[in-house]
Amino acid sequence: MFHRRREFIKALMSYTSLAGCSHMSRKPQAAPSRRVRIAILGGGAAGVSAAHFLQKNGYKNIVIYEASNRLGGKSNTVHISQANYEMGTVGGAKSYRVIKELSDHYNVSRIQIPSNRTFHYIDNLEGANSPASRRDLFDVLTGYSDYVGDLKKEPYRSLERSHGFQNLPKELCMSFSKWAEKNNWNPKGLQYFLNYTVTPYGYGYPDEIPAAYILKYFERSFFTSFMKHATGIRKELFIMKNGYQNLWESIIAGLQKENSTLEVRMSAKVSKILRMQGDKHIQVVEEGRQPEVFDFLILACPHQHTPKIINDFGQEELRILNKVNTYAYYSFAVDTSVDWPTQGVFPINYNRAREKHPVFWYRRWPKLPVTIFYAYANDPNTPADEVLKVIKADAKKYKWPFGKVHVKRQWEYFPHFKTSDLEDGVYDRLESIQGYKNTYRVGELMSFATVELVSRYSKNLVNTFFK
Numbered sequence: 074m075f076h077r078r079r080e081f082i083k084a085l086m087s088y089t090s091l092a093g094c095s096h097m098s099r100k101p102q103a104a105p106s107r108r109v110r111i112a113i114l115g116g117g118a119a120g121v122s123a124a125h126f127l128q129k130n131g132y133k134n135i136v137i138y139e140a141s142n143r144l145g146g147k148s149n150t151v152h153i154s155q156a157n158y159e160m161g162t163v164g165g166a167k168s169y170r171v172i173k174e175l176s177d178h179y180n181v182s183r184i185q186i187p188s189n190r191t192f193h194y195i196d197n198l199e200g201a202n203s204p205a206s207r208r209d210l211f212d213v214l215t216g217y218s219d220y221v222g223d224l225k226k227e228p229y230r231s232l233e234r235s236h237g238f239q240n241l242p243k244e245l246c247m248s249f250s251k252w253a254e255k256n257n258w259n260p261k262g263l264q265y266f267l268n269y270t271v272t273p274y275g276y277g278y279p280d281e282i283p284a285a286y287i288l289k290y291f292e293r294s295f296f297t298s299f300m301k302h303a304t305g306i307r308k309e310l311f312i313m314k315n316g317y318q319n320l321w322e323s324i325i326a327g328l329q330k331e332n333s334t335l336e337v338r339m340s341a342k343v344s345k346i347l348r349m350q351g352d353k354h355i356q357v358v359e360e361g362r363q364p365e366v367f368d369f370l371i372l373a374c375p376h377q378h379t380p381k382i383i384n385d386f387g388q389e390e391l392r393i394l395n396k397v398n399t400y401a402y403y404s405f406a407v408d409t410s411v412d413w414p415t416q417g418v419f420p421i422n423y424n425r426a427r428e429k430h431p432v433f434w435y436r437r438w439p440k441l442p443v444t445i446f447y448a449y450a451n452d453p454n455t456p457a458d459e460v461l462k463v464i465k466a467d468a469k470k471y472k473w474p475f476g477k478v479h480v481k482r483q484w485e486y487f488p489h490f491k492t493s494d495l496e497d498g499v500y501d502r503l504e505s506i507q508g509y510k511n512t513y514r515v516g517e518l519m520s521f522a523t524v525e526l527v528s529r530y531s532k533n534l535v536n537t538f539f540k
């Protein structure tokens with residue numbers, strides 16, 4: 074319908090101002106009445122945070138639709154022999170200000186991660202398993218000082234100030250590797266920096282990931298906490314005492330206690346959402362129920378799948394959503410041994426060719442044998458068992474202890490755009506349609522995939538449009 078992007082955005086802008094909505098950077102003239110009814114699709118960090126901040130601002134007429142049978146999304150805590158293990162979100166840092174605000178408000182305990190854990194690495198080609206050496210530490214620190222020096226400069230500082238990825242300087246659209254090379258990073262320091270802090274945690278391959286994402290993830294305050302903790306200067310990293318899933322469950326329980334009108338529909342099968350043109354009404358069709366009408370819709374679920382239920386997206390919007398990439402990332406809870414090091418990475422030469430081999434492991438309870446292994450696969454349809462087979466073969470080859478597999482998870486992880494899409498202003502276009510047909514988007518794609526950045530984005534969106 075709209076052949077040219079500029080025309081499309083202009084049309085949307087005029088529509089949104091007519092409908093009383095606005096661009097993310099332009100605050101609406103007046104917040105909607107506190108009586109409006111709001112549907113939130115998705116009960117992960119983004120959706121639950123949005124519900125909390127909406128309720129805090131006086132909006133009480135909210136329904137959360139969650140497709141699965143549990144809250145938390147990628148925060149997924151399981152119990153094995155009465156001990157809790159994280160199959161998804163693990164930790165946080167001093168810089169996690171919104172997560173701290175939420176956990177304090179709902180009395181959810183955080184505990185420090187002890188910094189005296191043994192940290193090993195394995196060379197993927199050699200299979201050697203050895204504690205991180207002083208030499209490695211030196212290289213990581215060189216990477217760190219290069220990094221912190223660059224973070225003080227302007228293109229980065231504007232990213233730090235913004236929520237999401239609007240108005241990205243071109244320099245930050247290139248791949249992280251190119252960006253680091255351009256900024257004369259010590260290549261060995263860079264290698265170690267990435268090996269320890271990016272790829273093992275599911276954030277992909279730095280020669281393809283735009284610099285903006287990694288810089289957003291490792292904002293100065295987070296990076297400083299991370300390094301202080303890793304080098305033993307100060308313990309600034311935490312985990313949730315009863316697991317991250319419990320944080321989101323506790324928030325919902327707390328909100329419902331304060332306000333019995335908040336509804337959460339678990340295992341909800343939303344088959345269709347109809348947004349009335351030129352009208353504020355949004356109809357949500359859920360299997361087994363009468364269609365329900367809302368004034369606003371907040372999408373807090375994987376955006377790339379929303380065209381399956383919302384069939385009135387424009388061509389340009391569909392084009393944007395088709396460009397979303399993810400990584401197939403896996404986590405497995407496996408019995409190893411109490412003598413097995415508590416955490417480590419498999420860093421050297423880890424690239425697409427090394428798919429399915431483990432990339433990281435973490436043993437939450439040093440006195441218990443269960444270890445969580447993490448891995449990638451190139452094809453998102455790779456079954457978890459196929460990845461597990463490769464990890465098992467590695468275990469046999471290198472004589473690692475490897476026993477019962479308790480839990481297997483496959484994640485569609487870290488939704489992101491390619492460098493060329495960022496250069497093309499994809500986020501400016503996405504942000505410009507916040508509020509179009511009374512619909513808003515939150516979650517990993519908009520803010521980067523950590524619980525803090527996701528929750529911070531939801532808070533900012535609510536305080537921009539609903540305050």
Ligand SMILES: Cc1cc2nc3c(=O)[nH]c(=O)nc-3n(C[C@H](O)[C@H](O)[C@H](O)COP(=O)(O)OP(=O)(O)OC[C@H]3O[C@@H](n4cnc5c(N)ncnc54)[C@H](O)[C@@H]3O)c2cc1C
Pocket residue numbers: 114115116117118119120138139140141143144145146147148160161162163164165275341343373374375402403404484486515516517518521522523524525527
């Ligand atoms: C293995 C792993 C380790 C991680 N470790 C950390 C860490 O240590 N620290 C950190 O900060 N972050 C970590 N993360 C990242 C963090 O967990 C995520 O970025 C964050 O939880 C994403 O929240 P979200 O609400 O945007 O998305 P999600 O958690 O994906 O939530 C989306 C929700 O929407 C639901 N949904 C989907 N489709 C529909 C539909 N049609 N209708 C209704 N509901 C729907 C889903 O079931 C899900 O509950 C980790 C993630 C993984 C997978």
